[in-house]
Amino acid sequence: MAQGTVTEPGLGTGRDATARAPKPRKYDRREAVAGYLFITPWIIGFLIFTLGTMVYSFFISFSDFNLATNRMRPAGLDNYRALIEDPRVMSSLGNTLFYAVLAVPFEICFALFLAMLLNRVTRGAGLFRTLYYLPKMTPMVATSAIFLILLNGNTGAINTGLRLIGISGPQWLVDPAWVKPSIVLMTLWTVSGTMVIFLAALKNVPRDLYEVASLDGAGPVRKFFTITLPMISGAMFFNIIILTIAAFQVFDQAYLLFWRDQNNVAPEASLFYAVYLFQQAFRNFDFGFASAMAWLLFIILIILSSIQVKLGNRFVYYEGDR
Amino acid sequence: MATIGPSTAPPTQAALATAVDPAVEEGARKMTASPEPSKWTVGRILITLLLVGFAALFLYPLVWLVASSLKPASQVFDNRLIPKTWVWDNYAEVWDQLPLLSWMFNSIAIALIAAAAVAISSSIVAFGFAYFRFPGRNVLFGLVLATLMLPASVTMVPTYLIWKQTGFLGSWVPLFGMNLFGSAFYIFLQRQFYLGLPRELFEAARMDGSSYWQLFTRIAMPLSIPSFIIVFLFEFQAAWNNFQGALIYLNGESVEDFTAPLGIAYAMTKYSPTAGGEGDYQYVMVASLLVTLPMLLLFSFGQRYFIEGVATQGRKG
Numbered sequence: 001m002a003q004g005t006v007t008e009p010g011l012g013t014g015r016d017a018t019a020r021a022p023k024p025r026k027y028d029r030r031e032a033v034a035g036y037l038f039i040t041p042w043i044i045g046f047l048i049f050t051l052g053t054m055v056y057s058f059f060i061s062f063s064d065f066n067l068a069t070n071r072m073r074p075a076g077l078d079n080y081r082a083l084i085e086d087p088r089v090m091s092s093l094g095n096t097l098f099y100a101v102l103a104v105p106f107e108i109c110f111a112l113f114l115a116m117l118l119n120r121v122t123r124g125a126g127l128f129r130t131l132y133y134l135p136k137m138t139p140m141v142a143t144s145a146i147f148l149i150l151l152n153g154n155t156g157a158i159n160t161g162l163r164l165i166g167i168s169g170p171q172w173l174v175d176p177a178w179v180k181p182s183i184v185l186m187t188l189w190t191v192s193g194t195m196v197i198f199l200a201a202l203k204n205v206p207r208d209l210y211e212v213a214s215l216d217g218a219g220p221v222r223k224f225f226t227i228t229l230p231m232i233s234g235a236m237f238f239n240i241i242i243l244t245i246a247a248f249q250v251f252d253q254a255y256l257l258f259w260r261d262q263n264n265v266a267p268e269a270s271l272f273y274a275v276y277l278f279q280q281a282f283r284n285f286d287f288g289f290a291s292a293m294a295w296l297l298f299i300i301l302i303i304l305s306s307i308q309v310k311l312g313n314r315f316v317y318y319e320g321d322r
Numbered sequence: 323m324a325t326i327g328p329s330t331a332p333p334t335q336a337a338l339a340t341a342v343d344p345a346v347e348e349g350a351r352k353m354t355a356s357p358e359p360s361k362w363t364v365g366r367i368l369i370t371l372l373l374v375g376f377a378a379l380f381l382y383p384l385v386w387l388v389a390s391s392l393k394p395a396s397q398v399f400d401n402r403l404i405p406k407t408w409v410w411d412n413y414a415e416v417w418d419q420l421p422l423l424s425w426m427f428n429s430i431a432i433a434l435i436a437a438a439a440v441a442i443s444s445s446i447v448a449f450g451f452a453y454f455r456f457p458g459r460n461v462l463f464g465l466v467l468a469t470l471m472l473p474a475s476v477t478m479v480p481t482y483l484i485w486k487q488t489g490f491l492g493s494w495v496p497l498f499g500m501n502l503f504g505s506a507f508y509i510f511l512q513r514q515f516y517l518g519l520p521r522e523l524f525e526a527a528r529m530d531g532s533s534y535w536q537l538f539t540r541i542a543m544p545l546s547i548p549s550f551i552i553v554f555l556f557e558f559q560a561a562w563n564n565f566q567g568a569l570i571y572l573n574g575e576s577v578e579d580f581t582a583p584l585g586i587a588y589a590m591t592k593y594s595p596t597a598g599g600e601g602d603y604q605y606v607m608v609a610s611l612l613v614t615l616p617m618l619l620l621f622s623f624g625q626r627y628f629i630e631g632v633a634t635q636g637r638k639g
Contacts, residue, residue, distance in 0.1 A: 121366075139617060
């Protein structure tokens with residue numbers, strides 16, 4: 001789907017014939033000026049809030065920044081050196097990585113499973129889809145307020161439910177080993193966005209493929225791996241990239257459940273990278289250090305995404321070249 | 323979309339490939355089509371049971387929330403889905419306990435401004451990219467998409483400094499200011515929509531003497547109401563839920579100036595029994611429910627737009 005997803009910019013069919021002429025195109029001067037005027041809001045925003053802030057952030061990361069006087073003093077690599085020497089940077093990075101490795105596969109499998117279930121029913125699919133989507137509409141702060149109690153190790157509904165089937169549940173929010181699974185559980189509750197993307201992809205798999213496979217004697221497992229999975233690999237690839245990026249930036253849940261109350265001692269296992277970055281920036285106002293952390297995250301995400309794109313190009317099936 | 327013919331991929335294709343999937347888009351339309359009914363078999367019963375079971379799991383926390391909001395402080399954590407003692411007074415008391423009314427007002431106002439600002443500005447920019455031909459257009463549009471990959475934490479600190487230097491700290495401006503300049507994903511979405519409009523429509527209006535601006539306000543805007551609604555609803559939800567922004571920009575203000583999410587976080591600490599709070603957690607539950615309700619309402623009216631919007635792209639967060 002890398003090829004052919006993109007429509008040639010330009011409205012309608014009228015220009016297709018001329019648009020792809022190899023010779024340099026002549027532009028209507030008035031039209032070009034008007035075009036630039038239309039995109040001016042974005043250009044201004046880009047120059048200030050994207051390019052401007054990136055350059056600014058880059059310089060701050062090499063500076064000792066004093067918020068009170070708004071002064072930047074060149075500090076060379078000091079912030080980056082401090083970054084490496086700070087054990088909490090590494091542990092928060094480790095926590096985040098661990099969370100991402102745990103969360104993304106669970107989310108993908110669960111969302112795909114739900115989508116396949118919904119795809120199988122003829123009646124009531126719309127109703128179930130609506131019900132499954134409600135958690136996604138619940139503000140994260142309400143979700144956290146609910147799960148803070150549901151996940152309570154002693155009185156919480158989740159452990160109470162587990163006790164009914166003879167399992168003694170863990171101290172979800174206290175035991176360092178169960179902190180990340182707790183957040184994964186919360187994330188799974190709001191998995192319906194991913195599910196809807198899978199569902200849309202599943203609806204698009206041609207039915208005759210399954211019929212032909214059935215004639216050839218393929219069972220459901222075989223059909224899943226040889227038809228379904230390849231046919232939805234585009235959506236799969238998209239979901240994995242988006243969920244990975246989101247997992248690396250997880251903040252709201254962790255902050256609300258563990259770091260909201262500054263008088264409370266939170267387990268170190270709940271210190272995620274974005275939380276520590278936020279604390280450095282807006283609790284300690286160490287802008288230099290926080291900016292260095294941000295750039296480290298950015299570089300990690302670029303490397304990860306490009307690995308995923310490389311792998312994606314190998315595994316994603318593109319239906320013809322539409 | 324019929325007017326968009328097959329075409330070669332411009333330089334932005336790699337970026338775009340991750341942003342939209344035509345199969346997904348087409349599937350989104352098909353989702354409403356009902357397949358042929360079939361008879362009940364063991365497999366179908368099993369699937370239905372699973373679906374009902376998952377529906378119960380998904381709904382449980384919400385039902386639990388409603389129940390807890392109606393309990394006295396001593397029973398909030400008893401996990402009964404039907405309260406032993408019904409305390410409707412919680413809903414009267416909460417307004418005295420917490421400045422919930424002003425939090426709701428702040429949140430609604432900010433979300434309305436943020437959603438309107440980004441929907442209008444993104445439409446204008448998107449029309450610029452869709453209709454007009456000018457040098458560097460594809461490169462610039464590639465840049466638009468590239469900004470989707472930039473993690474928010476890179477720009478967080480400098481953005482804060484910009485608002486500090488311009489004297490907007492403590493106001494609502496930092497919570498919607500960037501929306502005045504369009505937002506990459508929404509520009510992309512709106513542009514896709516405009517590309518589906520036949521160009522002849524605009525050429526004819528040009529012949530009749532319409533200005534470029536009139537092409538936008540009289541033709542493009544009225545025709546793009548559906549995608550405009552998608553953008554508006556998405557951003558309204560995002561702004562309504564925006565916790566980190568409020569935490570950065572409003573946490574130092576007086577409690578009445580908080581938005582609803584920041585206010586509930588404050589109430590969680592204030593009333594949480596585990597943190598030595600006052601233990602009246604039922605008020606947190608009432609407030610959480612009241613903050614969730616507008617979103618559920620929004621969804622009941624705009625479900626079609628939400629599902630379609632998600633299906634066509636899979637929003638980043």
